[in-house]
Amino acid sequence: MQRTLHVADVIDALRPGTAMPVTERIRLRVGLSTAARERREAMELLPDLHGAS
Numbered sequence: 001m002q003r004t005l006h007v008a009d010v011i012d013a014l015r016p017g018t019a020m021p022v023t024e025r026i027r028l029r030v031g032l033s034t035a036a037r038e039r040r041e042a043m044e045l046l047p048d049l050h051g052a053s
Contacts, residue, residue, distance in 0.1 A: 003035040 007028045014020060020028075 001035075003031045003038075007031055007035075 010024070010028060
């Protein structure tokens with residue numbers, strides 16, 4: 001959740017018409033993909049932790 005919120009904060013802080021540096025865009029994309037992967041892994045664990053019923 002923290003990664004996603006950080007990306008949102010960085011994007012919200014940009015002024016309209018301001019170009020984001022390529023390295024920052026790459027960093028944010030990596031952060032979002034990492035957050036998505038972690039959430040997917042967590043969702044896959046839920047049935048094991050709670051049971052199939």
